[in-house]
Amino acid sequence: MPLLRITHQRGAFTEAQKAQLAEQLTAAILIAEAGADTPAGRSLAYVVFDEVDPTTSWYVGGKPDTNPPKGGRFLFDVVFPVGACTQAEKTALHETINRIIANTLDVDGSFPHRAGDWVFVHEVPNGSWGASGQTIGIREINHVVGGAPERSEYFERLLAAQARVREAHGFPSEERRGQALPAAA
Secondary structure, eight states: OOEEEEEEETTSOOHHHHHHHHHHHHHHHHHHHHSSOOHHHHTTOEEEEEEEOTTTTOEETTEEOOSOOTTOOEEEEEEEETTSOOHHHHHHHHHHHHHHHHHHHTOOOSTTTTTTOEEEEEEEOTTOEEETTEEEOHHHHHHHTTOOTTHHHHHHHHHHHHHHHHHHTTOOOGGGTTSOOOOOO
16 A cells, blocks of 8 residues: 655656656555555555646755756655565665656666655554554555565564564553553652
């Protein structure tokens, strides 16, 4: 159930390029989140293009960005549940998004030529994602999208480690919510 919001400068893409990008980037975000590009995953993977006027709404160095690099500038906001992917998988996603944009626009995608194209991976904490009126997390999402079974080893270990941290530091459990906390020593 990944979400990719692409903020881009007006005129950066043709409609054909948007369609090509949506197809290729959907595969990339599904592989990063679930380890598999499945029909179930595709039915829940969103790519949203958010076009901005570079002369009135996109500033670089405090000035309107009237001289962007070929193709413009881009911000890629990828939203996953926490535990969806490792740092290595995030790095691979950064590289994949850069390669897809460079190929689509026929530009040099190497650093620093495309240093103004930023990819942000936002991880939604477990329990903070909702769908169909239910709170869901990485376990449910991986199941629904048909994620690779081997992914569960990573996120189960991560979720267990987070629970141990909460317990070790005395964070109240859901069962204790609303009860008085013990006085600090």
